[in-house]
Amino acid sequence: MSAYPDRNKKALLVIDVQNGVVEYAWKRDSTVSKIAALVDQARASKTEVIWVQHSEDDMPLDSLSWQIVPELKPALDEKIIHKLWRSSFEETELEDVLEELKIEHLVISGAQTNYCVRHTIHAAIERGLDVTLVEDAHTTMDESWNGSPIPAELIIAELNRSCSDYDLPDSRVDVVAAERVRF
Helix, strand or coil: CCCCCCCCEEEEEEECCEHHHHCCCCCHHHHHHHHHHHHHHHHHCCCEEEEEEECECCECCCCCCCCECCCCCCCCCCEEEEECCCCCCCCCCHHHHHHHHCEEEEEEEEECHHHHHHHHHHHHHHCCCEEEEEEEEEECCCEEECCEEECHHHHHHHHHHHHCCEEECCEEEEEECHHHCCC
16 A cells, blocks of 8 residues: 555564663563564565664764664664664665665564654655554653653553554554464
8 A cells, every 4th residue: 555556575674672772671571572573574575674873972883772682683784773863764874775675564663662763654654655563662761741650661652652543645554463373
């Protein structure tokens, strides 16, 4: 249903699974393990894996906190997108990479749920790409709002719920468990 009838491929997008981003994330190890399994599955089916790395003042390029976690290793031929903003599309080459690779559907995993994952999903569907959010392969940390605590588990559940059956005229978001993802 995407806006790109000339494209017919999926890609796994792994957003910001970096030391400084997921160090204190909810269910960090199990989430990273699910992402690793998705990476293996994507590679086995010859599906593109695209990595995203965020940088900012407390996580500068090439620092230990900026590095992708040691459990995940991008292959030499896999694209890595470097970004400064919450959306993986903003001021990056991601759109050009997706066009070049004929990607019309993104399977999204990563961190942080309430920031870079959320904003990337919205930017993707607003560009006419279909999205599958892997409900148990994204994470974040506990937050607070106006002094009230918000557990990470609720933040994750809220994004999963708000993305379920989310349609726009030329794109759609589905939410599925990692075990149900097919490339």
